[in-house]
Amino acid sequence: MSVTTAMPTVVESLHGMAFYAWPFSAFMVANLLGMVLAGEISDRIGPGKPLIAGLVLFGAGLVIAGTATTMAQLVAGRMVQGLGGGVLIVVMYVLIGAGYPPELHPRVFGMTAVGWVLPSLVGPVVAGTLAEHAHWRLVFLGLVPLVVVGAALVLPGLRRLPSDPPREAAGASAAYRGGGRSRWPFALLAGAGVILLQVAGNRLDVVAVPLALVGLAAIVVAIRMLFPVGTATARSGLPTVVLLRGLAAGSFFAVDALVPLTLASVHGWSPAASGLPLTIGALGWSGASWIQGRYPSVARSLVVGTGLGCVAVACALMAFVAWTPGSGWVAYPAWIVGGLGMGLIMPSLSVLLLEFSSADDRGRNSAAMQIADALLSSLTIGFTGAVVAAATAGAFGLPTAIGSSNLVMAAIAVGAILVAARLRRRVSVGAR
Incomplete structure (x- = not known):
């Protein structure tokens, strides 16, 4: 989050705007x-070593970028x-599954929202200040001590986890195509x-169509191997959880990316005012995450459905x-509602993921859910970006482009509500 704010200054300093x-x-x-590798390795040898590797890689990446003298570096x-970040996010799920009893999972996942909300509130402001008044290198290098502190806090807890002997992955991957074979090449293919x-979305010529078709084909081939069998058809249990994670993230983050553009370009608001609804949405996300953790007995299907409605x-x-002149103020209540919805959805789906996983496949399943989040968000943001680019080229007005894109995302969220009904059909881990 900090890096995104500082990146224009970084790239300009390195003469790499192209x-x-x-x-x-x-x-x-x-x-x-990193997600795929962490899932496979955690299922085989446990989360300890992948956690250490993720921390080292993430810290090393900060140092390499913070000392960069060229765009290549x-x-x-x-x-x-x-790579390190992908490892850490998956290992976090494995650690929660191994270290906390199921009745505490809603509260623990609610607490993890704080780890996202606080940086989203503080990080961009600090990064922008450092980039403008000090040096952009501090945006990277200044985070290294936080990695060290995080390691010091979490590593001692590994000693309290039960020892877990190495396992074979073949029996734990029956829910996936290809059995227990490694899936990292398909992660690269999806990327x-x-x-x-x-690239296709940024072009408005005949080359854009074949590029888009090849890209879509690559993603379809990849997700068939990365997602559980039955994800595309919303099969009850784990496949539905993975699909809902992608649909929720895709619809929310595509509109989230358009909120500042709407307020700045359509309503003429200042940059600071245009970004404020995102902050309010983050607070709503945090609050709803805490609330769902206080009521773990409420059916997760109901919580997820309510969140998708929001x-x-x-x-x-x-x-x-x-579409409506003078309605910019509506963005504030709208995005607090959106944040509340995501605060209900994300922890609840994480709880269900662990419920539908055994110790043998927590890593692989966690990786699948995180990949669904990342891929569908990238696809929907890319779609809205292409629509906005077409408006910029004069195909239609910017309000039309943004409003239509937002309605498409609302339709995706409504469709996800229908999918969430399948969560009521609970299956045991052994029944998969």
Whole structure:
């Protein structure tokens, strides 16, 4: 979050504006790879060693990027950082599953929201200040001590986990195509597909269509191997959980990316005022995460369905904001509702994921859910970006582009509500 704010200054300093997207693309592809590798390795040998590797990689990526003198070094640093970040997010789920009893999972996942909300409130402001008044290198290097502190806090807890002998992955991967074989090449294929779609979305010529088709084909092939069998058809149990994670994240984050653009370009608000609804949404997310953790006995299907309803309403309201003059203020209540929805959805799906997982496949299943989050968000943001680009080229007005995109995301959220009904059909881990 800090890096995104400072990246324009970083790229300009390194004379690499033509390659502005590369640090983000490198991070994203490496992130997917780290998720898959962490899931497979954690299922075989436990989360301890992958956790240490993730911390080291993430810290090393910060140092490489923070000392960059060329764009190539910056991209390399972001790639290492993304690899470590992908490992850490999956290992976190494995650790929660191994270290806490199921009745505490709603509260624990609610607490993890604080680890996202606080940086989202503080990070961009601090990063912008450092980049403007000190040096952009501090945005990277200043985070290294936080990695050290995090390691010091979490590593002692590994000694309290039960020892877990190495396991074979074949028996634990029956829910996936290809049995127990490694899936990291498909993570790279998915990342390449997303990049091709992003490139296609930025072009308005005949080359865009074949690029988009190749990108979509790559993603389809990849997700067939990365997701549980039955994800596309919303099969009850784990596949539904993975699909809902992607649909929720895709609909919310696509509109989230358009909120500042709507307020700044359509309503003429200042940059600070245009970004404030995102802060309010983050607070709503944190509050709802805490609330769902206080009531663990409420059916997770009901919590997820309610959250998706909130997201659908928020996206529809943002379409109204794009189309209606003088309605910019509606973005504030709209995005608090959207944040509340995500605060209900994300922890609840995480709880269900662990419920539908055994000790043998927590890592693989956690990786699948995180990949669904990342891929569908990339696809929906890419879609809205392409629509906005077409509006910029004069195909239609910007309010039309933004409002229509927001309504599409609202429709996705409504469709997800229908899928969430399948969560009521509970299955045991052994029944998969």
